[in-house]
Amino acid sequence: xxxxxxxxxxxxPENTLAGFKKALxxxxxxxxxxxxxxxxxxxxxxxxxxxxxxxxGKNKVADLTLEQLQALDAGSWFSEEFAGxxxxxxxxxxxxxxxxxxxxxxxxxxxxxxxxxxxVDKVAEVLEKMNFPHEKLIISSFSTLALTxxxxxMPTVRLGYITEHEPRTTLVKLKPLNLYSLHIDYKILTEExxxxxxxxxxxxxxxxxxxIQQASKFRAWGVEMIITDKPDxxxxx
Ligand code: G3P
Ligand code: MG
Numbered sequence: 709x710x711x712x713x714x715x716x717x718x719x720x721p722e723n724t725l726a727g728f729k730k731a732l733x734x735x736x737x738x739x740x741x742x743x744x745x746x747x748x749x750x751x752x753x754x755x756x757x758x759x760x761x762x763x764x765g766k767n768k769v770a771d772l773t774l775e776q777l778q779a780l781d782a783g784s785w786f787s788e789e790f791a792g793x794x795x796x797x798x799x800x801x802x803x804x805x806x807x808x809x810x811x812x813x814x815x816x817x818x819x820x821x822x823x824x825x826x827x828v829d830k831v832a833e834v835l836e837k838m839n840f841p842h843e844k845l846i847i848s849s850f851s852t853l854a855l856t857x858x859x860x861x862m863p864t865v866r867l868g869y870i871t872e873h874e875p876r877t878t879l880v881k882l883k884p885l886n887l888y889s890l891h892i893d894y895k896i897l898t899e900e901x902x903x904x905x906x907x908x909x910x911x912x913x914x915x916x917x918x919x920i921q922q923a924s925k926f927r928a929w930g931v932e933m934i935i936t937d938k939p940d941x942x943x944x945x
Contacts, residue, residue, distance in 0.1 A: 709933040710942045711738035711813050713916045714755060718937035721786035722762060723753045724793040725804065732808055735943035739805070740813040740848075740915070740935050743798050745827050750774040751798035751834055757819040761785070763795070770823070798831065802838040811844040813891075813913075813935070815870065816858070818851040828857040835862075842866070848891050852882060859885045868913065872896060875905070889913050891935070894926065902929035917942075 715727020716734065723741050731739050742755040747770060759765045759772065763780040774797060783793030796804075798814075805812050816831065818824055835845070848868035849855050855867050866888035871878065875890055889911035892901075897914060905912045906929075913933035914926055920941050923934060936942050 709738055710736045710939055711740045711913075711933050711935045712736045712939040713740050713935045713937045715739060715741060716937065716939050717916075718918065719940060721783045721790050721793055723755055723796070724782055724790070725796055725801075726783065726790050726793050728801070728804060728810070731939045732810060734940035736939035738811045738813055738933060740815060741801065742815045742817040743827070743831060744769055744817045744819070745823065745830060746774045746777055747771050748773045749826065749830055751827065751830050752777055753796045753798060753801050755817060759795075770819075798834050799838060802834065802840050805844070806838070806840065811846075812840075813846045813848055813868070813933070816847060816849040816851065816854040818849065818854050821851075821853055824851060824853045824857055828854055828861065832858075832861050846889060848889070852878065855882065855885055855887070868911075870915075874901070879908070879910075889932070891915060891933075894922070897926070897929070897931075899929055902926075902931065906930040 712731030714722035716730035719730040720727035741753050743751045743753055746752050754769050758768050763782045765780040777795045782795050783790030846866045846868050847858055848870050850870045868889035868891045869887055870891040872893040890905050891913040894914040894917045911932045914931050915935035917934050917936050918938050
């Protein structure tokens, strides 16, 4: 399975509708994207804590309202071709995914622990309101607090733990959450680790692999989902 990372981060500005369209056109069935709350408590699709790198604005996402966020240009920083791209709400994005039969790897992006509860509560509310199909969803996070809160309020949703470290100790702690998958930085994955993870019953997903030459090795190790900035390369292979 191929998932476009932040949409299709090498083809279009990350976490934008243009990126989701690029991933869709490239044949990817899955897209990874990041969500966090605006100042007026709307989950929006954005990676960084501030809008500085990926828009023409400044300030923290958490300090800007949805209206202020959507007034920004989230495309020109990447290329003039994408001028006027708007930050999307989670609700708008779910509608796009449902209309196009796409599956979502929804990363709960936590910059500070106090963000966990309000963000997860809102995400759950929006997923329910939109009636997004759970078989087309994995909720993932680096934050074990976020995963724990997700499990409390969404007993059956598929949860993935994201990490860039040796995962064994944390996975033992997270056992009660009944995780679905582990999403690991491909740079630290070894064949032995892969074996242990898949044998434990967890699905194994890697990020962010952009070198197509390495794909067959990881597939042989039992990797299920490759999260890549270049879904065009991988989905065709
Ligand atoms: O979901 C995997 C990957 O997106 C985690 O890293 O920083 O790109 O959100 P980041
Ligand atoms: Mg991410």
